[in-house]
Amino acid sequence: MDKGGKKRRLYHLINRIPIRWRLVLLSLGLLALLLSASSVVISIIAEQTLLTNEANVLHNESLVAMRGVKNHPFYPSSIYSPPGPSSPGFETAAAELADRLTSPTTSATILTNEGYVLIPASKLPFSPSPVTVAPAKVQETLAANTPDANTPGTSYLLVKDVQGKRQMVVLIPLISKLHTVGILMISTSTAAIDGFLATLRLILFLGVVGTLCLGAALTFPLVRIALHPLVEIERASRRIAQGALSMRIDSPPTQDEIGRLALSFNRMVAQLEAAFQRQKRFVSDVSHELRTPLTALSGSLEMLLIGADRGDMEASRRLAHGMYAEIQRMHRLVEDLLALTQLDTEKIALRENVVSVDGIIQKVYEQAQHLSKGQELRCDVAPDLPPVRVDEDRLQQVLLNIIDNALKFTPSSGYVAIQARSEGQHGVSIQVRDSGVGIAPDALPHVFDRFYRTDPSRSRSPQHVGGSGLGLAIAKELIEAQGGTITIDSTPGEGTTVTLHLQAAQIQDQSKRLVRQK
Numbered sequence: 001m002d003k004g005g006k007k008r009r010l011y012h013l014i015n016r017i018p019i020r021w022r023l024v025l026l027s028l029g030l031l032a033l034l035l036s037a038s039s040v041v042i043s044i045i046a047e048q049t050l051l052t053n054e055a056n057v058l059h060n061e062s063l064v065a066m067r068g069v070k071n072h073p074f075y076p077s078s079i080y081s082p083p084g085p086s087s088p089g090f091e092t093a094a095a096e097l098a099d100r101l102t103s104p105t106t107s108a109t110i111l112t113n114e115g116y117v118l119i120p121a122s123k124l125p126f127s128p129s130p131v132t133v134a135p136a137k138v139q140e141t142l143a144a145n146t147p148d149a150n151t152p153g154t155s156y157l158l159v160k161d162v163q164g165k166r167q168m169v170v171l172i173p174l175i176s177k178l179h180t181v182g183i184l185m186i187s188t189s190t191a192a193i194d195g196f197l198a199t200l201r202l203i204l205f206l207g208v209v210g211t212l213c214l215g216a217a218l219t220f221p222l223v224r225i226a227l228h229p230l231v232e233i234e235r236a237s238r239r240i241a242q243g244a245l246s247m248r249i250d251s252p253p254t255q256d257e258i259g260r261l262a263l264s265f266n267r268m269v270a271q272l273e274a275a276f277q278r279q280k281r282f283v284s285d286v287s288h289e290l291r292t293p294l295t296a297l298s299g300s301l302e303m304l305l306i307g308a309d310r311g312d313m314e315a316s317r318r319l320a321h322g323m324y325a326e327i328q329r330m331h332r333l334v335e336d337l338l339a340l341t342q343l344d345t346e347k348i349a350l351r352e353n354v355v356s357v358d359g360i361i362q363k364v365y366e367q368a369q370h371l372s373k374g375q376e377l378r379c380d381v382a383p384d385l386p387p388v389r390v391d392e393d394r395l396q397q398v399l400l401n402i403i404d405n406a407l408k409f410t411p412s413s414g415y416v417a418i419q420a421r422s423e424g425q426h427g428v429s430i431q432v433r434d435s436g437v438g439i440a441p442d443a444l445p446h447v448f449d450r451f452y453r454t455d456p457s458r459s460r461s462p463q464h465v466g467g468s469g470l471g472l473a474i475a476k477e478l479i480e481a482q483g484g485t486i487t488i489d490s491t492p493g494e495g496t497t498v499t500l501h502l503q504a505a506q507i508q509d510q511s512k513r514l515v516r517q518k
Contacts, residue, residue, distance in 0.1 A: 039204040083113035084179025129161035245273040293326035374412030410436035439490035
């Protein structure tokens with residue numbers, strides 16, 4: 001398997017782990033990494049400190065031992081100076097210094113400047129096993145403590161003796177007249193330091209393990225509490241998928257990402273529930289709308305098939321005229337549904353142009369004359385109306401829908417008035433006012449809802465040819481799509497007034513430019 005396949009398999013395996021375990025493992029992994037790194041740093045610093053202190057102690061012991069040597073021609077130093085010839089009495093004094101430093105725990109040897117043994121260490125019972133250091137290693141170690149070194153100090157090495165035990169070897173230059181005449185090498189066992197370090201590392205290891213256990217005991221409940229809203233969302237989503245759209249989750253008191261997710265989830269479910277209810281109502285209303293014309297068509301066709309007209313051409317013509325009217329009614333319903341679908345998906349094509357309102361109203365007024373059934377039509381257009389940027393055909397469609405609706409609920413002795421007024425340089429208001437039956441106050445907020453009728457039973461009855469209940473809904477969508485607004489005001493028994501507010505072309509263009517800049 002190639003590397004890409006292994007990575008995908010590992011990624012798939014990680015994704016199968018529950019998120020709470022992933023968070024716990026990630027937290028514990030980071031904690032373990034930090035604690036392990038800290039333990040390693042502590043162990044290294046402790047070892048370096050102990051070894052440096054031990055080397056300094058041995059160096060100080062050499063200074064103390066030097067005081068007991070009579071007529072010594074040199075002195076111990078921590079700085080390696082250039083080598084020079086030894087003075088008379090050097091070997092005698094160096095041997096005496098080595099004897100004074102030799103003990104059951106330490107062994108002292110005198111080396112030449114080149115790193116070779118000049119005076120071997122004295123052998124005492126229980127003294128450390130002898131160690132051997134290569135001359136090149138001695139020269140390399142001392143070279144690090146020259147006067148030009150950045151941090152000169154006591155030089156030491158860690159080597160293993162013949163028994164495989166670790167020993168510290170301290171190299172101390174013997175200086176005479178600013179020249180190194182010999183090297184004092186002191187070796188001692190590091191068993192005490194190694195034992196302390198082993199204990200320290202064990203304590204650090206146990207501390208890391210204990211901290212990880214305590215962290216796991218605390219992290220898992222905390223992660224479980226933090227992810228509880230997600231678990232509730234997952235449970236709620238399953239129940240919602242089964243049809244429980246009214247279900248909501250309790251929002252957590254915190255305002256973090258999970259809290260905002262819970263609020264967004266509740267809003268999403270509320271919108272889904274509202275959309276589902278609208279869809280159910282929509283399907284029910286469309287079914288009811290189609291049932292009436294289909295029933296009429298079916299009845300008329302059945303009468304024709306059984307010969308109920310008995311060859312009467314006038315009766316057949318009336319049946320065909322009725323069927324044609326029902327087909328036209330279904331055609332208008334389909335057209336209205338298609339327009340609403342295009343508006344919902346924002347796919348409707350609006351051919352907006354700068355037009356004059358008075359010209360559109362004049363055309364609508366002439367067309368409305370053919371819709372009138374005895375009602376008086378009035379038209380009042382103020383002069384000097386500012387031009388508007390609209391789709392002329394759509395605006396005519398909206399006005400005709402409103403006028404047709406007003407004529408249906410206005411008696412033949414009443415009137416329907418069209419009025420256009422300027423709203424300064426900002427826009428134009430167009431009112432369609434009638435003296436019809438009006439709308440009840442409780443029904444007024446719903447007149448723009450789809451398939452809503454103030455009197456459903458009457459409007460769907462065969463004696464009353466009502467609309468589909470989509471006219472005002474389409475009008476509202478079309479006007480708002482062109483940057484305008486539509487309002488309605490009505491008093492039962494006195495009439496209804498529908499008002500369109502359209503922005504002037506200049507104001508509308510400025511608003512669009514500001515939106516694009518944002």
